[in-house]
Amino acid sequence: MDAKKAEKISKALADPNRLTILKEIKKSKSCLYCVDLNNTINLAQPSIAHHLKLLIESELVTSDKEGRNVRYYLNNKLLDEYISFLEGFKI
Amino acid sequence: MDAKKAEKISKALADPNRLTILKEIKKSKSCLYCVDLNNTINLAQPSIAHHLKLLIESELVTSDKEGRNVRYYLNNKLLDEYISFLEGFKI
DNA sequence: ATCATTTATTGAAGAATTTCGATAAATACG
């Protein structure tokens, strides 16, 4: 992973609501629907959509459509690559 | 590590110049002087000082004074804690 | 086909971040 990609992922992680979304994805046993976040996160719907978009653009989260719902998944592989990048800073 | 702390660290990592600083700390074999960064990073001195301050406030980087220089170190322990926090998102 | 539900987009306001010039503070050197 290059620094530019790591920067984008760091930015995706640099917001409390996006961290909450990742926690909810984990809690939901591998996926969740966007609509479920409206109960968990105290933000207007367009704001949640915005945060999901940033997470997807960072590729930390993937999605697929199921009818009119969207399911979200964590990209474990990319998270591992990001972690490896960070390990590279260690002495 | 709680989410608030992780957010702060993510923010510290969410800038190309700060990632460069961390890389330089690594390259310098465990420490470096602030003044060395002026050659590596194309920013005015107050900007570099600002980025170093954010890294130190996140506690990802520690420092100690040596005469009029300051040495910077990576906080390996905190980086590991951050990585553990991220691992917590994995399925 | 109509209506309801879920998600996405647009545009704008406010907040936070980045950057720099100017300047101050601290320390080393002669």
Place this chain on the structure above:
DNA sequence: CGTATTTATCGAAATTCTTCAATAAATGAT
């Protein structure tokens, strides 16, 4: 002491990010 070097702080401008209301788009249900 006076000067040079290194780092920190202040204040302002520019940019980026967050948030929301309004609205659109897509799909499901009746």
